[in-house]
Amino acid sequence: MQPVATTFFFYFLSAVTVISGIAVITRRNPVHSALALIVALLGQAGLYLMLYAPFVAGVQIILYAGGIMVLFLFVIMLVNIERAQKEEQFNKQWIVGIVAALALGVLFVLVYMKGKGLFPQTVAQLPEGENTQGIAMLLYRDYMFAFEIASLLLLVAIIGAVVMAKKRI
Amino acid sequence: MTERSSHLELEQADKTYLDSNELIINMGPQHPATHGVLRVILKLDGEKVLGTECVIGYLHRGVEKIAENRTYTMFNPYVDRMDYVAAVSNGLGYCEAVEKLLNVEAPSRAKYIRVILTELNRLASHMLWLGTHALDIGAITPLFYTFRDREEILKIFEKYCGARLTTHAFRIGGCQYETYDGFEEDVTKFLKFVTPKIDEYEQLLTTNRIWVERTRGVGVISAADCKALGVTGPVLRASGVKWDLRKAQPYAAYSDFDFEIPTGQSGDTYDRYLVRMQEMRQSLRIIEQAVGKIPDGPIMAKVPKVMKPPVGEVYHSIEAPKGELGYFIVSDGSTQPYRVRVRPPSFVNLQALDQMVRGQLVADVIAVIGTLDIVLGEVDR
Amino acid sequence: MPEETKAPTPPPSGPPKAAAPHAPAAPAKPAGPTPEPWSSGLVTTLKRQYGSGIREASTYLGQNYMVVDSSLIPELLQVLRDQEQFDYCVDITAVHYPQREKQFDLIWILYSFARNQRIRVKIMIADGEVVPSSVSIWPTANWLEREVYDMFGIRFEGHPDLKRILLPEGWKGHPLRKDYGIIQQDNEWVQINLGIESGQ
Amino acid sequence: MVPITTLHYLVVAAALFVLGVIGVLTRRNVVIVLMSIELILNAVNLNLVAFSRLYGLHGQIFAIFVITDAAAEAAVGLGILIAFFRNKETVNVDEVDLLKW
């Protein structure tokens, strides 16, 4: 399949992602932040699709947007946000924080500019039709051990979350 | 209505904090599951009920006060407005109480007519209960079945006395109307019609796994608690007490008939359901016998046109579909009762709600309200 | 119910002490039942125990009742439940006699499952007199007493939550008292809470 | 128009990363801080997937592991948040100043 209007879609999706990202960190109401984050995640899923990574895009939608964000919304609804909304939203070192983060961003861009030539010029041949199969092969063959560890990590996380959220420990 | 404060403090309702974990929910008075204008304030821990408080009185019409300002005869139609789904039972209780006060006895034909109509009314009441109870638990179909079949009973009422719901079927001293031509055939035809229908309801629900899971072990109340709380009727019988006023202290012509008192063992919602279903079958049995041997004769005893019962007081109670329905009437010798006290079964049974739902889930509250079979007209009077 | 008693003679007396406002109405009747003394083991036991506290024990139309002194109240009811098996409190109600000095009859209707017997226990109290609550004896008394309070204004001591039940909180007056008119309403309450001029 | 290269994706990822860092460093609300961390992780993911176009599927595998990690992190983080909220009735990160309560 020949991608159509790639440039337009790239800029559109990037804009959606970044603007939602800004909304995430500036909204007063955590629910609005969470909704913005969901939009950012979906935009990113679109970027993954453009990068010929449909499986990751699917996982992104099903796990991030459908799972983790529901968890976030759930917790936001459990904790009373009305008072938190009226309080000061930013902490005292916000100027320092922004400056540091922007410096980091500038650093990134500089590194990319310098190191652009280090990237291979040829794009790896990754046909979309075999993406899932390829990932499966890698995941269950080469990264088998890591995969098992990840499942263990999830188990630990489940137990940890349950223990912490319990009423009386 | 904001005037009714409660010890559960509705102001707390805004707090959905995690630390307290207590949520106060106001169910009713406008709520599909409260069967009228009952308001239940629920104190919840998540979905678990920590306590309830019933706020009643929205339908209070001062029936007892009205009675003091009407003659005995004039008050008769008012009692139909209390338990409007079992109006005939209310009328029977009142008429018998006044007859007792007057020291007259209705002729036996009148008594048979009374039994037939009252038992038909019991069927109608139980059918309505079944339909709404099932609807509360989420089964929508039984409602339409029962309402449709209940219509047949109401048709008989309508043919007998011209009214369907608030029938005013009986008079003090007997019945006003002789049975219409074909009354017996109608009733027999109805019996034939309804017996398979009851089987059909049972087929829909009795072995339905979801129904059983939703009702078994829900709203359990022990026989001792029932007695302490004054709970009567099918609720008491489902807890294993074989007590029915029709047998214990027979009134009307009930001593002439052969029927059984169905009882349950565990006192949960499922048992109450079974008991009521059995009661419907027993009612059919009574009606069948009554229609078979209905005697001829007068239908009205000799009662004076202007009733002046001698000074005194009397308490008479009957087994209404919901439980013991009692009338405590004080006469001062005038044409108007000095005091009429109605002992409504729904009112007393509703008091058991708190005990039955404590520690259960919100969804069970609905099931329990349904299984108590309350009629708010009777609770509030 | 046991067989109904029929007395041939028509003495004009109503229930004792029940000084009904229309007492002379009775002689017009040709015949009528009268209360007869109620003699049974129960009454004997109670009389032995409480003496003159049991003022009267009668049967009227086959229904047994006793009039007792109001000082006996929580104790007698407890005894009736524990020793005499009256384990079911059918009803608690009151009757208002404004002409009497002790304005209220307070009546407990009790039933015994074991005996299949119903009795009424009646006391007379004055307006404003406080009666001990029987909620601890029969939990069902909770709402019944609340209703009596709501309708008659009789206060029960020791009731866990004595407040109005059928009428709204803040309503003035107790409707089942004889001096409360049939169309009387708490217009102030109606105006404030319902926003209408009058409930009539 | 210039064709979209890997570098473009990297710049978007950098922007997201910076936004995430700003959120973590400046916001007081723990929920939003956690969400900012998600943003950072996503920026990393975008990098990984973008590079996977150049170097083969391994990047995508890593992205999947990162998502797994994010799920675990969110679960534990929100668990901590709930426990914290229950004890202190606040969701402000600068009020988490006790080692034990």
Add this chain to the structure above:
Amino acid sequence: MLDYITSYLKSDTTPGQAGNFFWAFVYILLIFLGLSVAVIAMNWLERKILAHMQVRLGPMRVGPHGLLQPIADALKLLIKEDIMPAEADPVVFWIAPLIVVITAFTVFIVVPFGPTHAVTDMNIGVLFMLGVSSLSVLGIVTAGWASNSHYPLIGALRSSAQMVSYEIAMGLAVISAVLMTSLNTDGTGTLSMIGIVQAQQAQQTWFIFKFFPLGLIAFFVFAVAMVAETNRAPFDLPEAESELTAGFHTEYSGFRWSLFFLAEYSAMIAVSSIAVTLWLGGWMRPFPHWLTGETWDLVFSLFPGVTFVLLALITFYSTIRMPKHPYFRVQTIGLAGFGAVLGLIGLLLFVPPVRDRIQDIYWFAVKVAGFMYLYIWYRGTFPRYRFDQLMKVGWKVLLPIGLGVLIVTGILGVVLS
């Protein structure tokens, strides 16, 4: 331009894969239209079927046999006042129904109504469907939260807990079906919806009968989970009328409410489509390998036309039975007209080129319609589960069964191939 349009007709892939935007757009429009008609028909059918189950007639007044009732309802909903609670969060309150409805419609991009009748075929088709339909829970949660009221909030929390839990059982059942697709010579399975149906075609069996009774059990798990996913009876707790009045959409009215309604029904159709695709052979006609040959092909290709002609006949019969009263004249004519339209469609479906192209869609729709009937039947028969029982069914019954089926399928797949 015309070439661009006609070029696709010769290809044998979906417009999305062929990269033909025109046809993709046409397909999207067709699906949108078909879905709207399906929801309207479903609304009428549900009320009618439920009514007949409950010995009553159902809508009878608006149009003959209430045929115009859904349209009247839709009209009423559109012109109703749009109420927003004073304390509600306006933005979120506004967005929530949109999320639900958009996700419900987006899913249909990959639904294969036929080997070429899908907007596109994705490599991750099933994953996409599950993922996007799982997004609708966001809409429900936000709707409940934005209403700023107790019942919607509880309804939303219940709903999200329910949907998240049943998604797992659903996913496991789906994976076992996906595993079955890999039972071919080169051992590569597929997540693509079209690929899954083609795998069933190649293996000459519907997956519901594969490794009997494994496929059946997996199908059962999915069939239960999908009812829970769509919040329908007996799992309709989030909108349990008798408990929470209407659950998360208590505060919604008018147009917004109708969006939730639309989304619920299209979600039902969507999950049914997944079930049909995964287990019931998708667009395949019954017995494609047993009753082969030209004659049978012809016989089965006549089915769509016959169905519509039958419907037309039923309509004509009802027209004759209409009361002969001047008042009903318009209705009678209307019903006859409706019957004529149905009959014409039926006759059109007998034309060979149409017949061949429409067949796949017809069989797919018939299978989905069977599920729709099941939904209605459940609603007429079952009481509602309690929340803890619902969770028990999800976690303690369906999840272990799903896991077991998955493991056994995997083992059997390895052993047998």
